[in-house]
Amino acid sequence: MNAPRTRIQAENRARIAAAALDVFSAEGFRGATVDAIAERAGMSKPNLLYYFPTKDAIYREVLERLLDDWLAPLRALDEAGDPVQEIAAYLDRKIEMARDFPAESRLFANEMLRGAPNMIDVLQGDLRALVREKAKVIRAWSAAGKIARVDPYHLIFAIWATTQHYADYDVQVRAVLGDDGEGRFHDGAAFLRKLFLDGLRPR
């Protein structure tokens, strides 16, 4: 069943993965029930288990489907572009993802909080390599005087943290700001651009 062989299989596996993303991200792995995922996918539990053998398998599938999209914004950081604009654009892409794919962000957050039992290998492998590569780019920008001399790793962490915060801590942000439609994403993006480029100290 690893490679979908029929149209129905492809459709249903996709529907299940979408439903599972919602449920897992909102309830955590343990809090999500197979029944809840099945109901959200519009099918019975045994039917769902016809497509995925175990709850774990569903979870792993969801994680896998996410990974590429998740790292795409960092991958797109372009050595050849203008450094300041590249970083501003990276911030924007990440804020957009927090706005448009909050469930994905929360799923990752849940996995991290538990110690990444299903992703530790990816973190230490592909992710680490990608970050190292981009850190090199950032360091070169620093050396060329295009941006300030800062630790590129912690810069990347700060970009992740500030942008994903709008998805992961959405309740808190909304509680503090009051309900603002989606204005918080726009205002947050503007603030972050200013923060990352110019900081707080008056010039």
Next chain:
Amino acid sequence: MNAPRTRIQAENRARIAAAALDVFSAEGFRGATVDAIAERAGMSKPNLLYYFPTKDAIYREVLERLLDDWLAPLRALDEAGDPVQEIAAYLDRKIEMARDFPAESRLFANEMLRGAPNMIDVLQGDLRALVREKAKVIRAWSAAGKIARVDPYHLIFAIWATTQHYADYDVQVRAVLGDDGEGRFHDGAAFLRKLFLDGLRPR
């Protein structure tokens, strides 16, 4: 049983709360089992349930014990101090908390991810009021030209996000950096000070 009447009660309730903090923060509410908390506290499950009537009650107790400590760093932001130093000091305090009390941070993160079912009233009440008050202070600093004109709410979010990231995403940070003892907290603090004060654009 709300107010401990004996020495043993006070001791055991404290031991249970400490154990529960560890288990809840690592596994999430649903992932934590009463048995696991009891074992970690060094007692049997029925014994634990002699001190707290339900799993929910344990969880609420843990949240309550945390709240004051959690908001203390923001409360300490002093209108009368030097703005730049006040913000730098706030960053430092928050980074220290991420290093010294990561379980607390992760517990909050778990609660936020689920939509804060047990804290939404606090968020919309005390927290919101406190943030509003401090936002006013920050805005006054901006108006006086002591710091740049930025949205004070999003500034506070950014401080929370960047500092708590070192607790909540600890696995990821360690996977990317390799094991570094606790150097990441020192380096992170230095980076954040520079980021928040001066930004990335070369001067």
Next chain:
DNA sequence: CTTTGTCTTGACCATCCGGTAAAATCGACG
């Protein structure tokens, strides 16, 4: 239409888990 493999369902099982009951043990105080 019929056949054959795909898909779906209802009934069911075993385990985990939150919580209870009641008896046994402990410990502070007279």
Next chain:
DNA sequence: CGTCGATTTTACCGGATGGTCAAGACAAAG
């Protein structure tokens, strides 16, 4: 020491949940 309330333990219950099974419904190909 003896008493009595505080504490702890053993045994247990019922519902939730992950997963199975066997039979039925369905779709595609001849």
